[in-house]
Amino acid sequence: xxxxxxxTSQDYGSGxxxxxxxxxxxxxxxxxxxxxxxxxxxxLMSKRNTVKESGVKKGLSLIYNIQTTENIAHKAKQCIEDFxxxxxxxxxxxxxxxxxxxxxSLCKGHIKTFSYQDYWGHLNYxxxxxxDHLFVLDSLAAQITSEKSSSAITIAGAMKYEYYDQYCKExxxxxxxxxxNLTDKYWVFVxxxxxxxxxxxxxxxxxxxxxxxxxxxxxxxxxxxxxPKEHNNIDLLRINFYSESLGVNKExxxxxxxKMVTCYSSFAFDILLLKKILQQDTPDVVxxxxxxxxxxxxxxxxxxxxxxxxxGKGITEISSVKDLDLLFHSPSNKxxxxxxxxxxxxxxxxxxxxx
Numbered sequence: 001x002x003x004x005x006x007x008t009s010q011d012y013g014s015g016x017x018x019x020x021x022x023x024x025x026x027x028x029x030x031x032x033x034x035x036x037x038x039x040x041x042x043x044l045m046s047k048r049n050t051v052k053e054s055g056v057k058k059g060l061s062l063i064y065n066i067q068t069t070e071n072i073a074h075k076a077k078q079c080i081e082d083f084x085x086x087x088x089x090x091x092x093x094x095x096x097x098x099x100x101x102x103x104x105s106l107c108k109g110h111i112k113t114f115s116y117q118d119y120w121g122h123l124n125y126x127x128x129x130x131x132d133h134l135f136v137l138d139s140l141a142a143q144i145t146s147e148k149s150s151s152a153i154t155i156a157g158a159m160k161y162e163y164y165d166q167y168c169k170e171x172x173x174x175x176x177x178x179x180x181n182l183t184d185k186y187w188v189f190v191x192x193x194x195x196x197x198x199x200x201x202x203x204x205x206x207x208x209x210x211x212x213x214x215x216x217x218x219x220x221x222x223x224x225x226x227x228p229k230e231h232n233n234i235d236l237l238r239i240n241f242y243s244e245s246l247g248v249n250k251e252x253x254x255x256x257x258x259k260m261v262t263c264y265s266s267f268a269f270d271i272l273l274l275k276k277i278l279q280q281d282t283p284d285v286v287x288x289x290x291x292x293x294x295x296x297x298x299x300x301x302x303x304x305x306x307x308x309x310x311x312g313k314g315i316t317e318i319s320s321v322k323d324l325d326l327l328f329h330s331p332s333n334k335x336x337x338x339x340x341x342x343x344x345x346x347x348x349x350x351x352x353x354x355x
Contacts, residue, residue: 005031005353006085006107008038008076010098012224013118013160013266014091015041019048020162020346030354034083036076038066038099040224041091048167066099076102087353089114090131094225095193097126104131114353118160119266121145121303135349138341144303154352157345161273168251173278175252186217188242188254188283190262193225195233199291200263207261207288208237210327216258221250223265257283259327264289264298264308272314272337286327287317295319313337 005027009018018041027033037045042065049063064079066072076099088107090100092115100115105127107113115131117123121144123130130149135156136142142153164172189207194200204220211218219242220234234241242253251274254260260271260283268285275281287308289295299306311317314337318326 002030002032003086004034004084005087005089006034006036006080006083006103008036008088008090008100008103009041009045010037010039010093010100011091012040012044014093014100014116015044016163017091017116017118017159019045020159020166021349023049024346024350026347027350030350031087034079034085035063036066036079036099036103037063038072042066048163072097072099073102073105075099077106080106085111087112087114088131089116089349089353091115092117092122092124093126094122094124095126098124100124101127104129108132116156116159116349117141117145118158119302120309121148121305122301123149123303133352135345135352140309144305148303154348155341156348156352158269158273158342159345159349160270161277161339161342162346164251164270164274165277169277172249172251172255172274175248176255176278176280179248179252179256182256184217185258186219186240187211187259187261188219188221188257189239190254190260190265190267191220191222191226192263192265193223193230194263194294194297195226195230197293197297199293201233201237203263203288203290203294204233204237204239206290206321206324207327208239210324214328219253219257221254221267254283255280259284259286261286261288261327263287263294264302268308268315269310272310273339273342275314276337276339285315287311287315289317289319290321290324310337 009015066075090104093100101124108129113131114133116135120141130151133152135154136145137158142155146153208218217240219240221242254271262268271285308317
């Protein structure tokens with residue numbers, strides 16, 4: 001008899017990881033699969049779900065959509081009582097208690113629990129517990145996670161590689177060709193919900209100034225967790241605001257840029273993957289951890305890392321204002337990023353879930 005496997009996802013990045021796993025037909029051969037979605041993952045699954053129609057029970061697969069996080073624990077409990085899982089696999093929400101943490105708190109100690117970590121060392125401590133088993137990206141992620149978690153750890157790789165390669169490659173390639181019609185050269189700054197840090201605004205001001213001196217437009221790509229009120233800061237800094245109304249998605253728009261700059265967004269990893277998949281030279285990817293406040297904040301939220309995990313592997317990290325001239329140079333390590341350890345993540349995870 002098949003066991004009931006329950007998957008959960010809330011954040012956009014978690015939804016990206018979920019798509020290739022849920023759409024893998026072998027997963028459905030082995031398990032009855034249920035999914036609880038909340039937040040950005042809801043719309044993402046409805047767009048990329050190739051196995052079942054969202055919200056419609058067919059055979060032994062069911063998707064639950066929780067549109068808001070209000071009373072999230074109660075709503076998750078209702079879904080769990082309905083589906084009766086034997087195994088739980090969650091994403092890890094960025095901040096606070098999401099559907100992943102709610103489900104984990106309800107299931108831990110009763111059934112086998114697994115979580116997929118998609119940023120090096122990131123764990124959510126809102127409920128003061130972790131899954132029995134953690135899937136991580138690579139050996140560095142395994143090393144730093146093992147130093148602060150007693151959970152079993154398996155190096156799985158990057159499910160988002162399969163997401164981009166299987167579901168988005170042609171679409172992004174076509175939009176990339178369209179974006180090449182943009183004659184003005186530009187940089188992009190990939191945002192994060194870090195406006196409470198004074199060093200975040202100072203970093204943006206510096207990048208805006210540098211772009212202006214190079215006669216480059218600077219576009220700000222917002223993070224889904226940023227509020228419209230915070231976006232007023234973009235107008236004050238006289239930075240262009242990216243939106244899909246420009247006619248190209250953020251991946252293609254970024255790939256067409258000369259430079260992608262961020263403090264430490266994991267989207268830098270996405271762009272490295274896409275550059276390999278599409279054999280694309282641009283953009284130069286630059287991480288700015290210029291101030292003690294920003295470095296310390298990153299360190300607290302990344303398992304103690306004092307540097308960006310892919311530093312020196314196709315990414316230039318600048319950690320001092322006096323070194324900002326590096327912003328104008330293409331990294332000499334463009335070819336050092338390898339896909340080898342990040343591929344076939346879905347199969348590794350399915351094998352572990354079924355063991």
